[in-house]
Amino acid sequence: MSRQYYETSDLQDFPNIGEFAPDQGDKFFEYYTTATSAGKLTEREKSLIALAVATVRHCPYCIDAYTNKCLSMGVSHDEMMEAIHVGAAMVAGDTLVHSTQMRKIVKKKEM
């Protein structure tokens, strides 16, 4: 089967995600634009954050969009990879910190 759940061209549909709920869609895009535009942080810094989140969230559309955005903003390969390592470290860390729950239970239950 040649058709996939994730298709590259689907990224072009992003502007249409408010199609069946335009009010919420408009509000989302207003928020999205404000959140990702330059503020106290630069557009470049926000692009790197977005790339790290996209990778952690395994979103192929966002990885595509923000890798291109980072390239457009002149971000180096090293910087992009460092940002992804921050995401990877956070995922590892928030996994491992949940071992606390396991260890607490183990210590309570075992004789």
Added chain:
Amino acid sequence: MGLDEEHELMDRMDQSDSFIEQLKVCASYPLRAQSVDVLQINITRRCNLCCRHCHVEGSPDRTEELSLDNLNACLRAAAHSRITTLDITGGSPEMHPHLEWFLGEAAAMQKRVLVRSNGAILLDDAYRRYLDVYAEHGVEVVVSLPNPLQDRTDRMRGMGVFDRIMAALKELNMRGYGSPNTGLILNLVHNPVGAFLPGSQQALEREYRLKLRHDCGIEFNSLFCLTNCPVGRYLDFLKRSGNLSEYTDMLKQSFNPSAVANVMCRSTISVGVDGRLFDCDFNQVLDLSLSDGMPAHINDFDFEKLAQRTIVVRSHCFACTAGSGSSCQGVLE
């Protein structure tokens, strides 16, 4: 790639004249000139470099250059009072044997004169004098620096080119270029090193300024961001790397109606190395002549006619209307 093949490819990309359709939607078709402020002169195709994005495919092997007669015709045309700027490009303009004379004549006209240099050539013994010639005539220097990172610029322009550009920029700074109050303007040009669009000009200018100042102590006036147009060597790259369709789709999806009013062709005439006139440098490379009834050659320059001409557009024009728009002077907004 031959011209016929390039035209065929353009037609395949644009079977429904989608650029014209977009112009119709925003009530801008036919696209008309509003003046001729800039005479952009492609003085030679010869270049000491062989950059991978070069739309004119300049190289040391190219021999085409504007004749002395045609240079004189350019000066006669530029004398028109409403032409404010002579924009000299190439190839590498320094490799034209009469550039120094031409700059002297152009400077005497009291107009804005700018030269688009690859920078690296200014360190060669045969062309080093232009560092002083430019300063003496108050020529605005526009240096192509695709990226402030060495490896990216070298990938696009050749090994060692980044360091040579940095050395040339320092020499220009020493002569007062890029400093406030000297009147000597040094602008840089950014092109994406790959199949993507340039980012925000303001953000990239900040990035360039911080990096060049911190790493090399270099100052400049402004950064111009240019979108790569899918013609010439850049088109070859897009095809070879399998990026052509995605890139041209991206240009179309990024069409910005508000950029149309300010596209450079509306205020520019491009002179080819044979003296023929074109709407822009890209149309020149694609051999797309001016619309019917327009003077075809610099010898027949007619300001009134050219200032009201209908501009010849094709699908490559999406490169100038994508995102914030693109021109030889940077973004259009």
